[in-house]
Amino acid sequence: MEAPEGFKFSAVECGIKYENRFDLGLIYCEFPGVAWGVFTKNSVKAAPVLLGKKIIKSEVHRAIVVNSGNANACTGQEGLEDAKRIINDLAEHLKVSEKEVLPASTGVIGERLPVNKILPKLKDLVEGLSPLRIEDFAKAIMTTDTKPKISYREVNGIKVLGIAKGAGMIAPNMATMLAFILTDGVFQKETIKKLLPKFTEESFNRITIDGDTSTNDTVYLVSSNRKEVKDYQELKQAILDVMKELAYKIVEDGEGVTKVIRIVIKGAKTKKHAKELAHAVANSPLVKTAFYGADPNWGRLFSAMGKTGIEFAFDKVEVYLNGVCWVNNLKTCASEEELKKLMENKDQELIIKLKEGRQSYEVLTGDLTEKYIEINAMYRS
Amino acid sequence: MEAPEGFKFSAVECGIKYENRFDLGLIYCEFPGVAWGVFTKNSVKAAPVLLGKKIIKSEVHRAIVVNSGNANACTGQEGLEDAKRIINDLAEHLKVSEKEVLPASTGVIGERLPVNKILPKLKDLVEGLSPLRIEDFAKAIMTTDTKPKISYREVNGIKVLGIAKGAGMIAPNMATMLAFILTDGVFQKETIKKLLPKFTEESFNRITIDGDTSTNDTVYLVSSNRKEVKDYQELKQAILDVMKELAYKIVEDGEGVTKVIRIVIKGAKTKKHAKELAHAVANSPLVKTAFYGADPNWGRLFSAMGKTGIEFAFDKVEVYLNGVCWVNNLKTCASEEELKKLMENKDQELIIKLKEGRQSYEVLTGDLTEKYIEINAMYRS
Numbered sequence: 101m102e103a104p105e106g107f108k109f110s111a112v113e114c115g116i117k118y119e120n121r122f123d124l125g126l127i128y129c130e131f132p133g134v135a136w137g138v139f140t141k142n143s144v145k146a147a148p149v150l151l152g153k154k155i156i157k158s159e160v161h162r163a164i165v166v167n168s169g170n171a172n173a174c175t176g177q178e179g180l181e182d183a184k185r186i187i188n189d190l191a192e193h194l195k196v197s198e199k200e201v202l203p204a205s206t207g208v209i210g211e212r213l214p215v216n217k218i219l220p221k222l223k224d225l226v227e228g229l230s231p232l233r234i235e236d237f238a239k240a241i242m243t244t245d246t247k248p249k250i251s252y253r254e255v256n257g258i259k260v261l262g263i264a265k266g267a268g269m270i271a272p273n274m275a276t277m278l279a280f281i282l283t284d285g286v287f288q289k290e291t292i293k294k295l296l297p298k299f300t301e302e303s304f305n306r307i308t309i310d311g312d313t314s315t316n317d318t319v320y321l322v323s324s325n326r327k328e329v330k331d332y333q334e335l336k337q338a339i340l341d342v343m344k345e346l347a348y349k350i351v352e353d354g355e356g357v358t359k360v361i362r363i364v365i366k367g368a369k370t371k372k373h374a375k376e377l378a379h380a381v382a383n384s385p386l387v388k389t390a391f392y393g394a395d396p397n398w399g400r401l402f403s404a405m406g407k408t409g410i411e412f413a414f415d416k417v418e419v420y421l422n423g424v425c426w427v428n429n430l431k432t433c434a435s436e437e438e439l440k441k442l443m444e445n446k447d448q449e450l451i452i453k454l455k456e457g458r459q460s461y462e463v464l465t466g467d468l469t470e471k472y473i474e475i476n477a478m479y480r481s
Numbered sequence: 482m483e484a485p486e487g488f489k490f491s492a493v494e495c496g497i498k499y500e501n502r503f504d505l506g507l508i509y510c511e512f513p514g515v516a517w518g519v520f521t522k523n524s525v526k527a528a529p530v531l532l533g534k535k536i537i538k539s540e541v542h543r544a545i546v547v548n549s550g551n552a553n554a555c556t557g558q559e560g561l562e563d564a565k566r567i568i569n570d571l572a573e574h575l576k577v578s579e580k581e582v583l584p585a586s587t588g589v590i591g592e593r594l595p596v597n598k599i600l601p602k603l604k605d606l607v608e609g610l611s612p613l614r615i616e617d618f619a620k621a622i623m624t625t626d627t628k629p630k631i632s633y634r635e636v637n638g639i640k641v642l643g644i645a646k647g648a649g650m651i652a653p654n655m656a657t658m659l660a661f662i663l664t665d666g667v668f669q670k671e672t673i674k675k676l677l678p679k680f681t682e683e684s685f686n687r688i689t690i691d692g693d694t695s696t697n698d699t700v701y702l703v704s705s706n707r708k709e710v711k712d713y714q715e716l717k718q719a720i721l722d723v724m725k726e727l728a729y730k731i732v733e734d735g736e737g738v739t740k741v742i743r744i745v746i747k748g749a750k751t752k753k754h755a756k757e758l759a760h761a762v763a764n765s766p767l768v769k770t771a772f773y774g775a776d777p778n779w780g781r782l783f784s785a786m787g788k789t790g791i792e793f794a795f796d797k798v799e800v801y802l803n804g805v806c807w808v809n810n811l812k813t814c815a816s817e818e819e820l821k822k823l824m825e826n827k828d829q830e831l832i833i834k835l836k837e838g839r840q841s842y843e844v845l846t847g848d849l850t851e852k853y854i855e856i857n858a859m860y861r862s
Binding site for chain 2: 142143176314395469
């Protein structure tokens, strides 16, 4: 793994909320980069989201600054001013325009960002920049994540690097997650602008932990525009792969998650039905706890699908668990023992065939465990 | 508490799923009763729901037979035949028409009902009928409930008795819950038919445990038509009170629940907004775990409301916790210590004033605890 050409990384400890760990990170692009962003659909948007949506419209971008421990959300006009001060000071240190610095924050909502702790550290942050400090940056953006999330691909000498944080509420629209996708392959801004929402829909919007969506979700894609691209098809696939891999890592490290469950609805009448049914199963606490307990109780799948109100011939449905027929014509078609054993795997694949039409939809979710409760009852996120 | 005139109750042990406890209950009306029913909106409907929806159209009703431990859902044509056999045999023992016997079931989905265990017990069930066995019946319909749920009112000598079971998934439409409301006040069938859906909307549809809805939800209201009613207004209020009290008891005894939270959205632009926002807050695992942990983290309320996508001036919102101002203009307006102490109460009232319009909506929910996970990971419900 190597940083795509032109990118440098840094991280410092500000003590925003956590002590003795990085909580402010910086990505810097030595060359004028082109970028686009996708933001939360939550109607309560954090200050960095409101600012980011404006700044992303600039022609070129040179930096992304991210803090953890405080979301700078529900902080009103003061919160906007706080975010601006950090951007302005940082732009000065970097000797770039403040219109080229993109912000992101994650952490507790409703508390002022302690700018007095952050501003004095910006000089160190800039001086610490290095192409080798990818992992330090990845650590600086973590909240309840238990490990940094990095994904990497190289195609024809062009590099794609993705760094993300996730953990809690991750649905229906990539909640409390930040992801930064960097490449050195040449892109037009217009191309990135089309690409990113489409790929986000295929990756980060296909995962769910607890049905909650955050105020701060942000995905930035930045190219340093250093390397000619021979095969855009391959490069785009690499970018999508990186995003999908990060999405998987987010679920895998979801709060309290012990199993990653891929839920695939096939043969639905419409795409809308397929999506709604997949999310109903993926978000059902009863389905999630059944996977946790390795209890092959398929009634919960049917009940979860039925609660959407979507009519389907449920007596015709076929369900496959990790490739093994689980339910057919309302009958269990494998032994309880075999199914229980299958449900102990870390990776679970659930294919539900409706036989109503030709539409399908896929979503990733995690199981629901006591650990999720512990984290969220005790930790102020 | 006394049974409304004409009603008798019974319960037997069949060993359907549980051993050494009542799991089959009977309510019998000595006189031709008038009844109506409200059923689950889940598109996957259990056999007793499909049958109940037909039988409820009869002119008179004389009995309700309920089993726990098996939902007789996702059991296809065979499941319908199983339910019919029980109804037919029971009607013979009771010497009433099979069109006068209403069914209900609750428990695990996707397994055949063990009729061979039930049929031999019907004679005992009928012989055991007594106006005094209300609690035995209430116990027979329990699944993960920790206690029987009974509510009672008397107005001008007219009795209203309600018996319910709840526990798990209770939203958005009164999921995995059964409730039987009995009165001896004279009613026209047409009146009950109008009343019951309206009162259900005001009571059982206003509670939520985990956002899941079951295949078996059923509410029956039966009158033995023995007593003239002087004041229908008062009697109707008593019926609604009984239904609301049962709804409260269901949340209170929700799986793993330690706190009952009344969430009131006020000043919304439309009723639809108010309802959607109330449910978003009530179903948010992050809000529910914050109440469990007594963590006055109001950011989670705002994030939960925002994820609906409904636009509102969140900087104007006022939040009251148990009568104390909690948030105003995005500022906490009480001490952390005081708020933490308030959040330790068993009963919580959260009033969220939007100041956008005049519509309001109220919903009851419970907190989310490790116990919920334990019950649902280990218990096949």
